[in-house]
Amino acid sequence: MIVTTVGALLEQCVRVTWSCQWCRDGGKVDLQRIARHKGLSFSMLNHLPLCTNGDCKGMIRFQAHHGMRSHWLMTAEGDQKFQAHSDWLFQANIIERRRLAQKQRRAGLPKGEPKPTRPTESPDRRSP
Numbered sequence: 001m002i003v004t005t006v007g008a009l010l011e012q013c014v015r016v017t018w019s020c021q022w023c024r025d026g027g028k029v030d031l032q033r034i035a036r037h038k039g040l041s042f043s044m045l046n047h048l049p050l051c052t053n054g055d056c057k058g059m060i061r062f063q064a065h066h067g068m069r070s071h072w073l074m075t076a077e078g079d080q081k082f083q084a085h086s087d088w089l090f091q092a093n094i095i096e097r098r099r100l101a102q103k104q105r106r107a108g109l110p111k112g113e114p115k116p117t118r119p120t121e122s123p124d125r126r127s128p
Helices: 006-011 031-038 076-108
Strands: 015-020 026-028 060-066 069-072
Touching: 006 031
Parallel strands: none
Antiparallel strands: 015 026, 015 060, 060 069
16 A cells, blocks of 8 residues: 555655656655644645746656655556646747747848858768
């Protein structure tokens, strides 16, 4: 049986870590602090808060470590929610980068000038 409440995790001395899927930030979870603020019956299962690392929009997931074994504190529904957010974040990042590149291209080109073409390979860079 997978323990999911803060009280059960503390009782069994389970180490819990967190990690953001986008910025790859992570660390150890302070279960004592969570117990003080949320209570011992607070469930860590499917608890997927947003990352607070700067302007990161990633979602944090928690992992319980039992000796050499570990597992994510998620059910299939939590995994689907996590995957949907990851897909959305990936698409939003692509759109954001394309808009930024377009803005930079437009800012760098005076009106009426032809668009730059792709640079051709110089003779010294050609492969033998």
